[in-house]
Amino acid sequence: MQYYEYADEHQRGRIERFEYSYTNLDGKLVNKYANVYLPYGYNEKDTEKRYNILYLIHGGNGSQDAWWDSTYLKNMLDVMIAKDEIKPLILVTPTYYSYDRDGSFEFEGEQTKRFQEELANTLIPALETKYHTYLENGSPEAINKSRMHRGISGFSMGGCTTWFAFTKNLKNIGWFVPLSGDSWEVELRGGQTQPEKTTELIVKVIKDAGYTAKDFYLFPCTGEGDIAYPNLTPQVEAMRKYPDIFVETDTNPNGNFHYLTEPERVHCYPDVSWFLYKTLPRLFK
Ligand code: FER
Numbered sequence: 001m002q003y004y005e006y007a008d009e010h011q012r013g014r015i016e017r018f019e020y021s022y023t024n025l026d027g028k029l030v031n032k033y034a035n036v037y038l039p040y041g042y043n044e045k046d047t048e049k050r051y052n053i054l055y056l057i058h059g060g061n062g063s064q065d066a067w068w069d070s071t072y073l074k075n076m077l078d079v080m081i082a083k084d085e086i087k088p089l090i091l092v093t094p095t096y097y098s099y100d101r102d103g104s105f106e107f108e109g110e111q112t113k114r115f116q117e118e119l120a121n122t123l124i125p126a127l128e129t130k131y132h133t134y135l136e137n138g139s140p141e142a143i144n145k146s147r148m149h150r151g152i153s154g155f156s157m158g159g160c161t162t163w164f165a166f167t168k169n170l171k172n173i174g175w176f177v178p179l180s181g182d183s184w185e186v187e188l189r190g191g192q193t194q195p196e197k198t199t200e201l202i203v204k205v206i207k208d209a210g211y212t213a214k215d216f217y218l219f220p221c222t223g224e225g226d227i228a229y230p231n232l233t234p235q236v237e238a239m240r241k242y243p244d245i246f247v248e249t250d251t252n253p254n255g256n257f258h259y260l261t262e263p264e265r266v267h268c269y270p271d272v273s274w275f276l277y278k279t280l281p282r283l284f285k
Pocket of ligand 1: 059060061156157160180181182189227228229231232
């Protein structure tokens with residue numbers, strides 16, 4: 001099995017901590033942070049330059065640090081940018097937790113859903129008006145206008161978060177890479193238990209927004225040995241019944257949808273980071 005291997009790279013980006021506060025849906029003020037990867041050459045004084053931005057979400061019980069601690073993500077970004085395999089981008093690892101945890105899947109599902117409100121109304125406007133993104137100001141209109149410069153991905157519950165972003169924040173985000181997680185829009189593991197209903201809901205969101213296949217990109221990924229594979233695959237099969245909305249291709253710009261799977265790979269950060277490595281060059285173009 002092939003993995004991304006560490007490579008020496010002297011043009012290194014840096015990771016900053018972005019602090020913000022958020023009044024959660026229970027009215028409680030929560031002090032939070034997100035880690036922000038700024039690529040090599042990022043200069044806060046250069047206000048002309050703008051960067052695409054990808055939000056990358058941790059799995060259940062994880063944190064803002066999980067991706068950095070468990071994979072070569074930082075080195076991977078540095079190398080891919082230095083080799084010009086991807087354009088320099090800002091990558092943010094927030095957390096969806098803004099409530100006291102109880103460890104249950106019901107709780108996790110609810111948090112990943114509730115996070116969508118925080119993302120749209122607090123995190124995106126605060127963070128993206130500080131860093132040099134395509135967001136011109138913090139208004140909903142400006143967020144909508146810059147959506148094709150904004151993506152979201154995540155592992156496991158972060159994959160569920162990505163699917164909730166699709167149904168709740170499609171007008172704010174153009175690129176979606178759910179890793180080893182299905183949509184819990186209908187119910188827990190609904191991608192497996194209710195694939196048709198889940199897909200109908202997703203299709204309705206697209207149509208209600210007035211969008212077509214040209215208006216979003218969706219690249220779900222998982223390993224065939226992953227515990228989420230049996231949950232995600234039925235959902236993808238149901239989505240394949242709408243080939244004019246989910247136009248499947250492994251090359252842009254011929255389509256907007258691709259289910260990327262690999263034999264053997266299992267439910268862990270290093271395994272799914274391979275999918276990120278494969279998919280990053282397809283984003284924002
Ligand atoms: C899935 C989606 C999410 C799944 C598991 C999860 C087993 C999350 C697990 C965790 O965070 O522990 O389809 O399948």
